[in-house]
Amino acid sequence: MKSVLFSMAVKPGKLEEYKAFAKETLARMDEYSDMMKRYDIHSAKVWLKQIAGTDYVFVYHDVGPNFEEKMQGWESSDHPFDKWFNEALMDSYDIENIAAMEAPEQLFDVKV
Numbered sequence: 001m002k003s004v005l006f007s008m009a010v011k012p013g014k015l016e017e018y019k020a021f022a023k024e025t026l027a028r029m030d031e032y033s034d035m036m037k038r039y040d041i042h043s044a045k046v047w048l049k050q051i052a053g054t055d056y057v058f059v060y061h062d063v064g065p066n067f068e069e070k071m072q073g074w075e076s077s078d079h080p081f082d083k084w085f086n087e088a089l090m091d092s093y094d095i096e097n098i099a100a101m102e103a104p105e106q107l108f109d110v111k112v
Contacts, residue, residue: 001042001062005104009094010055015048018057018092022046031081038079039071040064057093 010018025032036044043062048055061067077083 001064002067003109004061004063004067005106006059007104008057008059010048010057010092011094014092015055018055019048021088021092025085028081032085035079035081035085038082039074040066 036042041061041063045060047058049058050056074082075086077086
């Protein structure tokens with residue numbers, strides 16, 4: 001199984017709104033789980049960290065072999081939950097610096 005990690009800056013003043021979105025996502029676990037299955041995502045871990053006065057979200061997923069292919073349809077999905085989820089992310093994430101949303105280069109992966 002592969003893994004992916006994303007880091008996104010939160011727009012100034014949107015941290016509490018993002019936290020409320022995260023809480024609502026977990027309250028809608030059945031829909032969230034269904035969405036993850038549609039995109040071949042097998043786990044989700046999310047962290048918040050403030051760095052130099054900016055709030056960042058770090059998102060880790062274990063993903064299956066079809067993740068990249070399935071994610072190509074993400075922004076054009078007409079599924080109601082996908083649309084709600086994507087709109088909330090785009091409202092919260094500071095996508096002015098889109099490079100921060102690109103997957104980082106993995107240097108190593110060690111399991112013991």
